[in-house]
Amino acid sequence: MIxxxxxxxxxxxxxxxxxVIQFFPNVKVSRHYxxxxxxxxxxxxxGNSTPDQVIVGSSLSARLNxxxxxxxxxLSFIGQTVFEGFRVILxxxxxxxxxxxxxxxxxxxxxPDFNSSxxxxxxxxARSKMEGLRDxxxxxxxxxxxxxNLVKPVVNALARSQAPGTKPSETNPHFENALNxxxxxxxxxxxxxxxxxxxxxxxxxxxxxxxxxxxVIFFEMPVHPKVAACTIPKAIRKKMKEYFPPTVYKYIxxxxxxxxxxxxGIHLQLGEADTYAVYFxxxxxxxxxxxxxxx
Amino acid sequence: MLFNxxxxxxxxxxxxxxxxxxxxxxxxxxxLIISSLIFYAFGEPGLVLLLLFSAAINIVASYYVAFGRKxxxxxxxxxxxxxxxxxxxxxxxxPLFAHTFLHSGSDLGQFLLNIPLPIGISFFTFEGISLLxxxxxxxxxxxxKMLSPSLSKHAQHTLFFISFFPHLVAGxxxxxxxxxxxxxxxxxxxxxxxxxxxxxxxxxxxxxVLADNLKDFTYWITxxxxxxxxxxxxxxxxxxxxxxxxxxxxxxxxxxxxxxALFGYxxxxxxxxxxxxxxxxxxxxxxxxxxxxxxxxxxxxxxxGNRKGKVRTYxxxxxxxxxxxxxxxxxxxYAIWGMLHGLALAAERFCGDKFGTPSSSxxxxxxxxxxxxxxxxxxxxxxxxxxxxxxxxFRSMADNTRLTPGYSLISSILVYSLPVVLYHLSYLVxxxxxxxxxxxxxxxxxxxxxxxxxxxxxxxxxxxxFQF
Numbered sequence: 001m002i003x004x005x006x007x008x009x010x011x012x013x014x015x016x017x018x019x020v021i022q023f024f025p026n027v028k029v030s031r032h033y034x035x036x037x038x039x040x041x042x043x044x045x046x047g048n049s050t051p052d053q054v055i056v057g058s059s060l061s062a063r064l065n066x067x068x069x070x071x072x073x074x075l076s077f078i079g080q081t082v083f084e085g086f087r088v089i090l091x092x093x094x095x096x097x098x099x100x101x102x103x104x105x106x107x108x109x110x111x112p113d114f115n116s117s118x119x120x121x122x123x124x125x126a127r128s129k130m131e132g133l134r135d136x137x138x139x140x141x142x143x144x145x146x147x148x149n150l151v152k153p154v155v156n157a158l159a160r161s162q163a164p165g166t167k168p169s170e171t172n173p174h175f176e177n178a179l180n181x182x183x184x185x186x187x188x189x190x191x192x193x194x195x196x197x198x199x200x201x202x203x204x205x206x207x208x209x210x211x212x213x214x215x216v217i218f219f220e221m222p223v224h225p226k227v228a229a230c231t232i233p234k235a236i237r238k239k240m241k242e243y244f245p246p247t248v249y250k251y252i253x254x255x256x257x258x259x260x261x262x263x264x265g266i267h268l269q270l271g272e273a274d275t276y277a278v279y280f281x282x283x284x285x286x287x288x289x290x291x292x293x294x295x
Numbered sequence: 296m297l298f299n300x301x302x303x304x305x306x307x308x309x310x311x312x313x314x315x316x317x318x319x320x321x322x323x324x325x326x327l328i329i330s331s332l333i334f335y336a337f338g339e340p341g342l343v344l345l346l347l348f349s350a351a352i353n354i355v356a357s358y359y360v361a362f363g364r365k366x367x368x369x370x371x372x373x374x375x376x377x378x379x380x381x382x383x384x385x386x387x388x389x390p391l392f393a394h395t396f397l398h399s400g401s402d403l404g405q406f407l408l409n410i411p412l413p414i415g416i417s418f419f420t421f422e423g424i425s426l427l428x429x430x431x432x433x434x435x436x437x438x439x440k441m442l443s444p445s446l447s448k449h450a451q452h453t454l455f456f457i458s459f460f461p462h463l464v465a466g467x468x469x470x471x472x473x474x475x476x477x478x479x480x481x482x483x484x485x486x487x488x489x490x491x492x493x494x495x496x497x498x499x500x501x502x503x504v505l506a507d508n509l510k511d512f513t514y515w516i517t518x519x520x521x522x523x524x525x526x527x528x529x530x531x532x533x534x535x536x537x538x539x540x541x542x543x544x545x546x547x548x549x550x551x552x553x554x555x556a557l558f559g560y561x562x563x564x565x566x567x568x569x570x571x572x573x574x575x576x577x578x579x580x581x582x583x584x585x586x587x588x589x590x591x592x593x594x595x596x597x598x599x600g601n602r603k604g605k606v607r608t609y610x611x612x613x614x615x616x617x618x619x620x621x622x623x624x625x626x627x628x629y630a631i632w633g634m635l636h637g638l639a640l641a642a643e644r645f646c647g648d649k650f651g652t653p654s655s656s657x658x659x660x661x662x663x664x665x666x667x668x669x670x671x672x673x674x675x676x677x678x679x680x681x682x683x684x685x686x687x688x689f690r691s692m693a694d695n696t697r698l699t700p701g702y703s704l705i706s707s708i709l710v711y712s713l714p715v716v717l718y719h720l721s722y723l724v725x726x727x728x729x730x731x732x733x734x735x736x737x738x739x740x741x742x743x744x745x746x747x748x749x750x751x752x753x754x755x756x757x758x759x760x761f762q763f
Contacts, residue, residue: 009746012742016746032511034754148703
């Protein structure tokens with residue numbers, strides 16, 4: 001019974017891999033944010049080539065639409081920091097030529113679990129050889145994805161639902177609540193030792209990247225003006241300039257936040273994300289065309 | 296150390312290999328003790344000292360209760376139990392005391408709030424109490440036959456009983472009278488491979504595939520995120536959480552049972568398909584059996600149980616359930632959770648005495664649904680320990696009827712909950728004759744679970760019951 005079960009399972013795994021590679025090579029299903037993060041990381045690590053430019057950040061820059069930033073690798077992980085992204089970058093032999101580092105959530109607690117399965121040598125090897133073991137190909141996730149269309153009419157019949165669509169923040173009854181929570185979180189007192197340790201860690205990574213020939217460009221995502229004026233964002237800006245002087249390091253400065261209403265105080269609405277992507281691209285071009293002229 | 300981590304796998308393999316080396320068979324117990332201490336020390340090495348200190352109290356107290364002078368047995372046993380309770384009160388309930396009675400800015404308040412919670416303290420404390428009471432009462436075994444008269448041997452056995460890694464940090468709670476008789480040399484050929492395999496596969500499947508995925512969907516029950524979800528989302532998430540907490544804890548217990556079996560030890564079942572229960576009493580005979588039977592034997596019966604009249608029975612029931620609730624965590628919401636279950640048990644008993652219990656299957660079925668709904672809604676107090684957040688959740692359920700439901704959230708929760716539902720249904724129909732041919736293909740069920748463990752595991756999360 002034990003042997004039969006194990007052999008059948010391994011046979012199933014082999015068949016699943018063949019089916020996945022042959023018939024569904026482009027299927028990528030993420031059902032929750034952790035899975036979405038892992039898929040991004042695995043796509044980067046197991047991709048055929050290292051992208052030339054990579055954005056590393058949190059859920060704030062995860063809002064940026066890939067279509068507006070073609071050619072960029074994106075390691076913006078929901079609920080995480082840039083440090084998890086740095087570890088992913090270091091898993092490939094080659095570094096990207098340019099690394100854009102979001103600075104908004106530098107002080108968020110690090111996630112010890114995020115990189116553990118990616119960095120596990122056994123899992124890494126298995127996933128590099130068998131696509132069926134990667135998060136994007138989880139069979140139950142694929143099944144539940146297919147179920148969405150079946151669930152929709154049933155749920156609609158049960159619920160007195162509004163037409164689907166993103167509610168604008170102005171009419172979202174929870175916007176004020178969410179904004180206030182984010183203002184409160186951004187005004188909390190932070191241990192100065194922890195801040196120093198975190199910036200020292202950032203410096204270590206940046207020095208390592210620069211030492212290996214990559215260019216590091218810092219950027220701060222726009223947020224609601226009230227959040228932008230809070231103590232933590234201000235403290236981060238100040239520390240950034242201390243550790244990474246603008247005379248030496250490149251910055252895409254945070255734009256004027258007044259037009260950005262956001263969905264909850266920190267995350268851009270879809271249209272706002274598009275607007276910021278245009279700004280981001282223009283600023284990047286200005287930085288590098290300036291450099292080209294200097295050269 | 297987590298059961299679903301690579302360091303644990305390595306520790307397990309090494310321990311298993313050394314354990315069954317014939318030349319070292321005399322050292323089987325010390326091998327397991329060392330392995331268990333490594334397992335416990337992996338996260339926070341300093342807290343091993345507390346585990347050893349707790350074990351030392353129980354070693355000395357139980358030894359002198361068993362072999363000391365007769366007139367000292369009672370005071371030593373009481374002192375031992377009191378020291379166990381003081382330990383758990385200090386480490387687990389000091390923050391609750393500080394929150395409730397002290398100003399958080401005061402020095403004492405700050406000190407109490409910063410006391411670390413040693414993982415597994417609720418489990419190994421209860422095991423120590425079980426040893427002292429069993430030795431004192433001698434209800435289940437004769438001390439002179441069961442316990443070694445050599446203090447060092449007794450110390451070894453007691454430390455092994457308390458620290459054996461499969462149950463150390465999240466149970467099942469062992470009772471001395473179940474475990475001590477099993478201590479002895481084990482042989483490789485006596486391993487019950489099939490039952491160990493089944494427990495381990497089902498356990499890992501419940502934990503890694505179901506609970507670890509469901510946790511990322513039920514995450515949105517957290518305050519304030521749930522406020523932005525539609526009523527139907529909130530209901531489905533609560534259902535999902537009910538499935539998750541079962542999968543998480545029953546999964547852990549099954550893994551523990553399977554691992555113990557690999558070393559020749561038998562733990563009793565900790566979960567017996569609790570969501571099929573037709574009454575609250577039955578639910579507590581099926582859910583976390585090692586805790587409910589502990590509370591029954593070591594608290595409810597000593598309080599007088601149902602032998603001292605109806606009023607005392609209800610009072611004893613409420614005391615047992617409220618303390619059982621508080622055992623789960625240092626927050627008043629856990630006491631309220633226990634109280635709600637106590638009230639349900641008392642009401643059920645009262646109605647049964649007054650009106651009798653109808654035996655029709657329709658009644659049983661309906662009552663089963665009521666029990667399930669009650670239990671599921673009560674889990675909210677586990678997920679949201681702040682009582683005002685629980686109220687806010689119910690308010691959102693009432694207010695958010697017009698928000699757009701999250702279809703993918705709902706379908707995902709249904710898909711990952713379905714195996715738990717099927718698991719319970721399989722128990723209901725397992726004796727049916729029409730199922731006999733299917734039993735030949737049981738291996739396929741285990742194969743599917745192994746396949747899904749390999750391809751569909753969620754993010755590794757700590758077991759929910761670690762916090763208790």
